[in-house]
Amino acid sequence: MFKISTIFFCLTVILAGVDTSYAIDDAMQTTVIKSFEPIVEKITKFFTKHPKLLTKVSSPENPKQEAFSITHFQMERISYDIFTSKSIITPYTGHIDVDTQVADNKPCGNQGFTKTEKEGWSNIDDAIRNANTASCFVIRTPQIGIVRHRFMFQYHVKTGRWALSEIVYQDGAINGRFMALLGVPSPWFPLMNEPHALSYNKDWIQLFKSL
16 A cells, blocks of 8 residues: 555656646746747838848959949748757747848949849949939849748847847858848858948848847
């Protein structure tokens, strides 16, 4: 009788421990989700304004050859999701997908890396001067479709905060245009340290650094 009672007691303790574990997990997940929602709201608010970005590209074959243009993002849809990971330090990952149409004013420029396609202007001031010249902008959606910009995040247990890890396209390729704003250059998208670029893109830079 003593042994049976002992067994039942142990089972009760174990089951109570399981219930407590589930309660802790639920509370943790609720905290994680609620902490992610302000980030989603911040990005949504920004892209709802259909922002324009001053972009600089360079030829991989000749990095000194540069072109400046304005890219216009017209938001179509925003969605997000959160997943558990196997990491103890970063047990959650999340992403925010921003689907946009993309237009740019490259065709009016004077700089190209090939004989058939313009990449914008050789002078940054000319690109900015034509930022609101509607006739210069071409919507790229018919050729490339809706573009998905995926903002990837990791939740760090030690700080209890989300941190932006990278920005990619729908195929997983690095979004060089956006990553350059975070100080991460790529062959096509070098860093933009020009004072006029930092001034024109200040809202973008402020947003990305706040994520």
